[in-house]
Amino acid sequence: MEGAPGSSILCKAKEVRILNQKPLLIRHAKQLVTLAGSSDKPLCGQEMNDLKIIEDGSVWIENGVIQKVGKDEEIIKHYLHRLAEADTIDATGRLVTPGLIDPHTHLVYAGSRENEFEMRLKGATYMEIMNAGGGIHATTRATRQADHAQLFTESKRRLDQFLLHGVTTVEAKSGYGLTLEHEIKQLEVAQALNEKHEVDVVSTFMGAHAVPAEYREDPDRYVDKVITGMIPEVARRGLAEFNDVFCERGVFTPEQSRRILEAGLEYGLKPKIHADEIEPYGGAELAAAVDCVSADHLLKASDEGIQAMTEKGVVGVLLPGTAFFLMAEVASGRKMIDAGVPVALSTDCNPGSSPTVSLPLIMNLGCLKMGMTPAEVLAAVTINAAHAICRGHEIGSIEQGKKADLVIFDVPNYMSLSYFYGVNHVHTVIKNGKVVVENQVKRSGADA
Ligand SMILES: N=CN[C@@H](CCC(=O)O)C(=O)O
Numbered sequence: 001m002e003g004a005p006g007s008s009i010l011c012k013a014k015e016v017r018i019l020n021q022k023p024l025l026i027r028h029a030k031q032l033v034t035l036a037g038s039s040d041k042p043l044c045g046q047e048m049n050d051l052k053i054i055e056d057g058s059v060w061i062e063n064g065v066i067q068k069v070g071k072d073e074e075i076i077k078h079y080l081h082r083l084a085e086a087d088t089i090d091a092t093g094r095l096v097t098p099g100l101i102d103p104h105t106h107l108v109y110a111g112s113r114e115n116e117f118e119m120r121l122k123g124a125t126y127m128e129i130m131n132a133g134g135g136i137h138a139t140t141r142a143t144r145q146a147d148h149a150q151l152f153t154e155s156k157r158r159l160d161q162f163l164l165h166g167v168t169t170v171e172a173k174s175g176y177g178l179t180l181e182h183e184i185k186q187l188e189v190a191q192a193l194n195e196k197h198e199v200d201v202v203s204t205f206m207g208a209h210a211v212p213a214e215y216r217e218d219p220d221r222y223v224d225k226v227i228t229g230m231i232p233e234v235a236r237r238g239l240a241e242f243n244d245v246f247c248e249r250g251v252f253t254p255e256q257s258r259r260i261l262e263a264g265l266e267y268g269l270k271p272k273i274h275a276d277e278i279e280p281y282g283g284a285e286l287a288a289a290v291d292c293v294s295a296d297h298l299l300k301a302s303d304e305g306i307q308a309m310t311e312k313g314v315v316g317v318l319l320p321g322t323a324f325f326l327m328a329e330v331a332s333g334r335k336m337i338d339a340g341v342p343v344a345l346s347t348d349c350n351p352g353s354s355p356t357v358s359l360p361l362i363m364n365l366g367c368l369k370m371g372m373t374p375a376e377v378l379a380a381v382t383i384n385a386a387h388a389i390c391r392g393h394e395i396g397s398i399e400q401g402k403k404a405d406l407v408i409f410d411v412p413n414y415m416s417l418s419y420f421y422g423v424n425h426v427h428t429v430i431k432n433g434k435v436v437v438e439n440q441v442k443r444s445g446a447d448a
């Protein structure tokens with residue numbers, strides 16, 4: 001999980017406004033996957049196969065921003081008079097992509113649930129464990145007990161691991177607090193990570209992740225609490241940008257989910273939904289009806305729901321690692337792309353149903369289990385993932401004016417990323433124009 005031996009995270013403090021940064025020139029990428037031209041809307045259908053690749057590509061970066069992208073000879077001609085100023089990285093023979101984006105994680109939590117993994121291997125289901133007081137409830141107990149410092153330390157470790165796998169932006173949900181105090185604590189930790197860590201963290205409030213044990217007899221009372229107590233306060237403190245709900249039988253009904261999402265909208269929180277994960281429950285339809293930015297999971301989404309999402313342009317965030325880990329059928333990525341849903345992929349990093357940070361492994365699973373092409377999975381973790389968190393204008397592609405978040409992979413082409421599976425191919429990660437990860441085996445002179 002820590003990346004290859006010798007991998008290291010090099011830079012410690014995030015600079016939000018970057019001025020007077022030494023230029024960085026990346027030269028001679030065998031393939032420079034730009035994904036340019038889709039900042040306004042996500043890629044759909046066949047468009048997801050057109051990665052806008054430049055062979056022998058180079059990029060000039062300055063002050064944390066991409067300044068110019070093109071064939072090496074074109075970039076060199078343009079910046080000839082300034083070449084001596086720049087730090088140069090030779091990417092000969094390598095693949096360069098936009099920094100990977102994970103649009104659905106439960107990053108901030110305490111503890112782990114390997115005991116439940118064993119229970120599931122012996123036959124218990126995810127929902128049985130949750131209904132017996134484990135699952136999300138177990139992590140809620142651990143997260144309530146943890147203070148800021150513990151939560152920060154545990155979550156930072158995961159964020160480091162994300163970065164080592166080439167991920168430069170993650171969305172992070174609350175939802176293991178389930179009281180105002182503890183939801184705020186989780187969101188404050190996410191905010192602190194965003195400020196202090198190289199990776200950008202985009203926050204989602206998910207007070208409606210589960211009905212806490214103390215409200216089991218009267219779930220509507222908890223829904224009221226989320227609507228009247230939590231959403232206004234989270235919005236007032238500016239702690240989240242999105243509002244998410246777990247719409248599933250035994251958790252929140254479509255009616256309760258709609259109330260929660262509409263209440264969030266009144267306070268400026270953009271809606272997202274965990275939809276149709278375990279059984280068909282009208283989640284995809286609800287996502288379209290309330291104009292969710294994304295509907296996530298969708299293993300059991302109905303054809304009507306998928307059609308409604310296509311019509312509204314709701315991004316389908318698919319989580320094949322979760323199905324893999326729960327030993328369930330995956331969502332049909334192929335069917336959704338063919339139906340015109342803009343598809344993104346994510347780890348769903350969480351302690352119960354997807355304890356991973358490897359977005360590249362999720363790309364492998366997208367191909368092997370969902371019938372997506374290597375090009376589609378790369379679009380799904382870059383530009384489409386950016387749109388799933390309303391960042392299409394800032395990140396997700398390599399083009400002039402965007403944040404200089406890029407990854408150099410030690411493979412010659414994008415197909416290799418999905419072909420070699422379970423391997424960390426990250427060579428270098430560049431965040432805001434600075435090298436923050438260099439991944440190499442350190443050898444003594446004699447063995448080198
Ligand atoms: N499905 C609901 N929530 C998480 C799992 C959370 C947990 O099990 O702790 C998910 O997206 O998979």
Ligand SMILES: [Zn+2]
Pocket residue numbers: 104105106274348
């Ligand atoms: Zn989730």
